[in-house]
Amino acid sequence: MRAELSPSQVEQLAALRRAVGELGSVVLGLSGGVDSTLLAKVCADELGKRALAVIAVSPSLPTREQAAARDLAAEIGIAWREVATGEVDDPRYAANTGNRCYFCKHELFSRMVAIAAEEGYQALAYGENADDAGDHRPGRVAAREQHVCAPLAQAGLAKEDVRALARHLDLPVADKPAFACLASRVPVGHEVTPDKLAQVERAETALWDLGFDHRVRVRHHDTIARIEVPCELLAAVVDRAEAVAEAVRAAGFEHATLDLAGYRRGGGIATGAGTALPLARQG
Template sequence: MIDQKLEQLKTLFAEMEMALIAYSGGVDSTLVAKIAHDVLGDRALAVTAVSPSLLPEELEDARIQAAAIGIAHKVVQTHEMDNPNYTSNPVNRCYFCKSELHDTLKPLALELGYPYVVDGVNADDLGDYRPGIKAAKERGARSPLAELTISKAEVRQISKQLGLSWWDKPAQPCLSSRFPYGEEITVSKLQRVGRAEIYLRKLGLSNLRVRSDGDTAKIELSPEQIKEFVLTTDLPTLVSAFQEFGFIYVTLDLEGYRSGKLNQVLLQKV
């Protein structure tokens, strides 16, 4: 089944003939970029959008992975932070983010002669609340992984099979996803969340989030990491570091990390 889906993915890109990939450096869009380059060569281009909601480390990862794949890579700036519909952080915030992204990528693709803009949306993403998918579709973007019902687990399996060293890279959505709906997003808030997550990663932790709730940082770790974290971490030093980043209070979520956790308030309102 995996081999069949991989061949279908290759066929899909062969039919496109040229493609511009909305490339974040995550495992999904990197697989799309890899297959596009394998099939299309220099007729595939990976484009990474840079804004305050992207960690500098993520951009560097994207560059390294693109170089390893061999695909041409371009960086553009997006300006979603100029849009109050985005910074006010409504429940459909991602719609405005992806609108800005694809309003940037589509004209670029047309200018450079690429008939298609494709992204890394996978089949699992269709089952979550993702208003950004609607914005992308409205602007004609295609999602090869979703079209071929390739799940996140299958993305990782294919990536591993192809020898991509980042096949198990943790998901890293934009930093704006760390804020509860309704809390205004600012550059300084994005920076403090980003610095806090980098701090935790340097401690050897992975698959984590630092959620912002006003002046409080809520640390989410995978459940199996929580006990060791509490027992072995110099907590006063960590709290002091987080306060230097701009937080006042630091808490640990005892449930642990769960993707899309902030969307549970939407379910409670149904």
């Protein structure tokens, strides 16, 4: 049985379908998160072969997430294409100032613009929702500059509305936690490099393989890994401290610490953080 929608959410879904249908044809970004997956589903329903999902391939994105996006596109039934993006080669991105996301989105949208121009698609779209307007989102500037529309936001969908519609449409990512790119694990002002991104990905993948969910974050502080998990999982990490520390050191870090403040969005923005607990005796 499909999940029930409130009357306002029924109207939002109808508004979303209208907004997508009016695009005529579209190239959209698909990351595999709930926002872009809902958008891809509605584009597939309303536009069929006139919709193309672009999946970015980049060192800043975990290979596991890229594979999940491919599987979702196939399940939804939307045409999709992987496109290599080169934001990590841009020194402005690598400098990791507060507008790093602008250069990432600009690179992706530029690739989408080229595809649309070469193949005759009428519009570009991405999965921004109405709640994102209140966040620091340099990528929105890139979207505006390159005329990339945000149908979810246009239909007034907040994050919880997006999840409700995703459940209603039986999308498997309806309750998937938000997942920022790997570069968000490097404190602002510290250079982002492919080696650092690969190191973070190895560490987080190892922790996922130990059974911790996608809310785990490994913040990169040179030789130190600062692990963030939701507060309810702190005890579980401590209970498995030796295995966690071993996994993180195998990824290339010298020290593994646990941030006692727990997981929080934007935990990589500042160099400083909450109190850190070493997870194993060092030296």
